[in-house]
Ligand code: ADP
């Protein structure tokens with residue numbers, strides 16, 4: 001319907017390149033919106049130009065020459081009636097130089113800057129004007145698109161031009177599906193015209209408003225897009241509700257036995273959430289529930305008890321964690337708890353040796369292993385369950401939607417689907433959860449286990465590093481254990497690992513009496529596991545690590561957390577990291593070491609962390625500082641890839657979105673499909689699957 005191949009100049013290569021920009025259809029291309037605009041619709045005089053902005057000048061060039069300074073470059077002077085400006089080029093060729101004979105007329109576009117007393121333009125785009133040429137200026141702004149290797153600006157621009165022409169002729173409905181919704185604040189725009197307005201804005205259009213998606217027409221599109229996502233999630237839920245699941249009645253045979261022998265009692269919040277899960281699983285339709293609970297609120301025991309509900313009904317349960325390290329820990333914990341109850345736990349990860357893997361697969365397919373713990377390897381081809389009735393995903397925001405839905409298919413799909421439980425420590429604002437996670441029921445563990453001692457958090461500039469080391473040295477000699485997290489955020493895994501190794505060497509020299517360990521992503525999984533085990537057994541005092549320890553790691557005796565370059569981390573990540581301590585009897589501390597100068601934003605983050613330990617409060621601040629897309633991790637995972645909406649700005653629209661969804665479903669259900677097709681692109685496949 002909107003196949004890229006329908007565009008006259010499309011090639012296989014271009015299609016491949018477009019795919020890296022997430023563009024897979026003509027619709028996607030139409031919504032590849034400019035990141036900024038060049039205004040070539042007017043000419044400025046040199047006397048009137050505004051410094052440090054792009055301007056367009058017309059004048060005569062003189063004195064073009066090559067100069068040999070620190071770098072070889074070509075310079076020239078441009079004159080108009082009002083003044084002169086220097087032009088400077090670092091990349092040029094001889095014919096270019098010859099073309100700029102004295103008196104040649106040019107039209108130049110670029111940013112003018114003041115250098116000493118002179119005004120200059122570095123690398124302006126220019127065109128030579130013929131002697132008698134009548135200057136014709138465009139009447140629309142020139143769009144600038146994000147590009148990718150092999151697909152330059154001009155090419156994208158021309159493909160978009162073709163897409164616009166295709167859309168004008170194509171037999172597709174570009175009518176707003178909410179046209180006649182009584183609560184629409186302003187008339188629905190012509191969508192195609194709106195797209196034209198964004199790709200080819202008129203000379204006197206309000207650039208800033210367009211870039212900010214603030215025009216009335218754009219606001220309508222934003223609304224439609226949010227509505228499409230909301231409806232797609234509702235649809236996932238409706239489809240799921242038509243499926244069958246095994247109704248698991250809580251006999252208590254295993255679950256109660258397990259809870260009774262725990263050294264602690266569940267908190268009220270844990271009990272309540274467990275009850276909600278139990279009620280869901282007793283139904284003959286698949287549970288779809290999201291459990292949110294702050295770091296350390298005790299989600300694991302709740303999940304484990306849910307597994308036992310499946311097992312006491314003679315069905316299997318699977319538990320999936322986002323990293324190998326975390327999955328490994330869960331596996332250890334599950335085995336420790338379940339083996340005494342006579343339950344075998346299988347382990348699956350992609351780094352498993354072939355022979356071992358075959359063994360595990362056999363345990364899983366025969367049903368000998370009633371519980372399976374692992375990474376996303378759990379839902380890959382070739383993993384056959386005997387009778388999977390429950391699948392649990394820990395730290396769900398780290399998986400993409402697609403991965404999560406894949407796991408649901410591992411049920412015995414002809415007769416039933418597994419119940420689904422997802423868990424996250426990322427607090428999600430209620431309106432956001434209800435709208436963008438409309439397919440999930442929502443439980444909150446809003447209470448920490450009693451007796452937790454608050455973690456003391458301090459921020460310390462890097463210059464005082466030696467003081468920190470002294471303090472750790474002293475504490476660890478008295479039996480304390482510490483994490484030392486050093487990481488170059490957003491750098492490659494190997495750079496991170498190298499940074500950690502360097503710190504490890506350094507700390508070994510500075511604290512020779514202590515045993516220092518090292519943990520990073522480049523290590524083999526056995527090595528990682530051994531290191532973790534040594535730390536658990538207190539053979540290591542200080543564990544130097546990258547953010548591989550960010551989620552889930554649970555060592556109760558560790559009471560010191562040092563985070564280097566804390567200013568580079570996001571608030572949620574710092575909160576997660578800090579949550580690795582404060583899990584036992586000891587009074588815990590977290591040291592946030594930072595490099596000056598701090599940006600305003602970084603300062604706010606560190607202050608927030610110092611003064612609050614409440615995940616919800618921190619999430620609220622994070623939301624203010626960063627926006628929901630990033631808070632929920634959806635940006636990275638491409639989970640809710642939005643074309644024009646931006647949840648950080650559009651959160652307030654969500655209540656109206658729910659209302660519009662109700663109206664559409666009641667009055668015009670046939671339009672839902674049009675809407676989903678328009679906005680979801682490829683993602684529609686997994687909504688319908
Ligand atoms: P998270 O919610 O971050 O995954 P965990 O499940 O790892 O938290 O639990 C953190 C720690 O708290 C674990 O050591 C766990 O045994 C302990 N814990 C869980 N529930 C309780 C409780 N009700 N009382 C005391 N300790 C608990």
Ligand code: MG
Nearest residue numbers: 299300394552
């Ligand atoms: Mg956890």
